[in-house]
Amino acid sequence: MSETQTLIESRPPSVATLFLERVEATPDAEAYRYPVPPASGQGPDDWASLTWGEAAQRVFAIAAGLVELGIEPEQRVALASNTRLDWILADLGIMCSGAATTPIYPSTNADETAFVLGDSESRVLIAENAAQLAKAREHRAELPALAHVVVIEAADARPAEDDPEGWVISLAELERRGAERLEKTPEVVRDRVRALRAGQLATLIYTSGTTGRPKGVRLLHDSWSYMSRAIAATELVRPDDVQYLWLPLAHVFGKVLTTGHISVGHVTAVDGRVDKIIENLPVVRPTYMAAVPRIFEKVYNGVAAKAREGGAAKYKIFRWAAGIAREYARTAQDNYRRTGSRSVPLKLAAKHKAADVLVYAKIREAFGGRLRACVSGASSLAPEIGYFFSGAGIHILEGYGLTETSAANFVNPGEAYRTGTVGKPLPGTEVRIADDGEILLRSPGVMAGYHGQPERTAEVLEPDGWFHTGDIGELSPDGFLRITDRKKDLIKTSGGKYISPAEIEGRFKGVCPFVSNILVHGADRNYCTALIALDEPAILKWAAERGMEGKEYAEVVADPHTVELIDGYVRRLNEGLQRWQTIKKFRLLPRDLDVEHGELTPSLKLKRPVVEREYKDLIEAMYQGTRED
Missing domain, CATH: 3.30.300.30 (ANL, C-terminal domain)
Known part of the structure; x- marks a missing residue:
């Protein structure tokens, strides 16, 4: 058995177990960075750090606090918040309590939020602020299972006159109660983690719904444990990396990044404020970052617009450099595929060197100057955009996955990446192309089914575990997958x-x-x-x-x-x-x-x-x- 197979097949039953192993292995290593706004409210944010040991203290307090509220294994705890450190710690706390997380986008309206809370039968909602609390309060009469709302922003944890006693508490109060419970029963959280089994529900995540009502996707503890180990096995992310995480954690793409982080043990800088990305990049100076294609498109459009503002000569230089970048990237990738070397003809290399001084170096600096790789997912990246960034030294590794398959199924393999493809399957993932071109996947990451919808489950999930993705694609002879379209589109x-x-x-x-x-x-x-x-x-x-x-x-x-x-x-x-x-x-x-x-x-x-x-x-x-x- 290979080292990779051993790593994956010897995985523990849950990410909660992996988290405890990580804390025990590197308690004093930096785990997270997060922004702290200045007390005056003016000027740039400061950034603080949390070690794995310090993170565990909060995670244990949250988990024990949920136990104190009466939460039992596999009961749902909803989480409605923007991407922030508290989201990650709360999610880990939920899993360590044995419960299952139901993520809700903070942009979801009150009616849709109530649907998710009701359909999932969530017992607790962890809400970021007053706006998220108000959505639950508006539909409280329709949500008899919702026993508590825990508000992250302590100042917003204000009960209304007609709220039931103890219905609203702050996250700080939950952690305080959890710390007290841990003093009385120190092993309460570890006992919950030890009792977890691979087949238990870890996440009930609702599809964003390009058509119709969202469906609840049942993802098991084993799915995330597998994803965590499979990501580590690819070696795309390294222990010395600094990841900048801003993607919505209610989306499975963002969620899987937090899972891989635990196995690898690198630093993750967390800030979901999209309007702060440009400001944060030179401060965080990430070596690794994931994004959706729209972000790269906006950066490209912004660079082109800035060049136009500089006048006709500057714009002409940009267009020349963009053409060189694409030619260089195509040539380098083609040569690597044939010979294993990214060499290019000397004339093209000379042009590329000149364009690098004039254009590309400034783009890399805007990303913080240390970016080793970006992963792009959730939808397809226009190849011309991908080739441009590749030639400019911003290596975008396209990947592919679905909510129903725990997000990460394919990713481009480091230096061997091919723009326009989503790379090769993660270790432990099987793929086949049906007669009509549909991509079928089978892996431990595939969902257990749609919540309460056995008929819909049977439409996409075969008894032997093959999942019908609904996407059309082509496999190259050496295993690279290219997505051509959604079957229904x-x-x-x-x-x-x-x-x-x-x-x-x-x-x-x-x-x-x-x-x-x-x-x-x-x-x-x-x-x-x-x-x-x-x-x-x-x-x-x-x-x-x-x-x-x-x-x-x-x-x-x-x-x-x-x-x-x-x-x-x-x-x-x-x-x-x-x-x-x-x-x-x-x-x-x-x-x-x-x-x-x-x-x-x-x-x-x-x-x-x-x-x-x-x-x-x-x-x-x-x-x-x-x-x-």
Whole structure:
């Protein structure tokens, strides 16, 4: 048996066990960094640290506090908060108590929050602040199982006049009660951890729902223990790494990063405030970071916009450097695949060196100057964006996974990564491609099923453990997976041609530095059209340079000059497409798509049915007066 197989197959029954092992092995090593706002409220944040031993003190107090509240193994404890240190400690505390975490996005509205709390039968809600408390309070009468709300922000833990006695307490109070319980029964938490079995429920995580009501996905303790060990076995993350974690922890992608952290034992800097990313990167100086593709697209658009602001000469240099980056990345990756060396021709290497001084070094510095690798997941990254960053020395390792498979199933293997693929399966994960191109997965990370929905479970999970992902893909002879589309998103034109909207949308994001979101439409039509939302900061800067300073976004996108600008990029896109794939008409949307309007999931995936329904009139207008038969 190989060392990797031994590492995975000898895994303990739970991440809670792994956590205790980590604390015992490196109690004084730094585990977490977190921001501390200045007392004055002005100026940059300070950053504080927590060792594994110090983290364990809080985790044990939270776990014992939950036991004191009467929480039993596998009962659900909901967690509604932005990404912060308290989220991670609370999640570990829940698991160490034997209970199961039900994460809820803090952006979820009150009705949907009540649905998740009720469907999961959560006994306790750990809420970040008054806003999350208010959602539970609004629907309290419909949630008889919800016995307590624990509020992280102590100042917001204010009971209302009609709240039941003890219904609202602060996290600090929960930890105080837990510390008292530990004084009386010191082994209470360790006893709960020792009693955990691999097949017990650890997480009931609800899908973000691109269509319909979210489904509760039952993930077992063994799923996370396997993920933790499998991530460590890839050796992509090292004990001396500093990870910058800002992704939403209510999403399975963020959650799995906290799991891998325990096995590897590196430092994780935690701050979920997206508006602080640019400010934090030079301070944290991460060596490793995960993100969704939209973040890399925004960085690329921002760099391009800044170059344009510098004048025609500077923008020309940027475009030249971007072309060199892509050529360099493609050549280096192709050579590595053939020879195992990333060497490139001397002439290209010389151009790349000059472009590095002029452009790439500044981009790397903006990321903190030490970034060894980024992992991109949750949706597909436009290859042209990936090649640009690869050539600039920001190595984006695309990965793939689903909520139902504990997030991490494929990832690109370090130096051998291939842009445009999601890499190879993690150790212990099996893959096969069905006759219709659907990707099937089997691993210990696959869910136990959908909560209370055996019929829906049977639709996707075969008795022998194979899970139907709903994604279409291709495997290379040496095992690299390329995702081509969601099975349900493939469209068939009235002419009988099958089209992958995601492929066209990804290509456009690589061509147009102003795009934020794009939806390609063409099912049962004779040609394809597109709804395009632009990146507001980028297009407003462009508009200001052309005499439209001070105009609102909606005014700018309605201007003929803007339409002409985007039309040029659509034409460039069409040059590289088959005739039946080309975009014949498009419309610019009056605002960007967002989570608040329900057009994007919290992980920024496009909700196609919602967008098509909301902008039905714009779509129909693009086909009026045209023969489609």
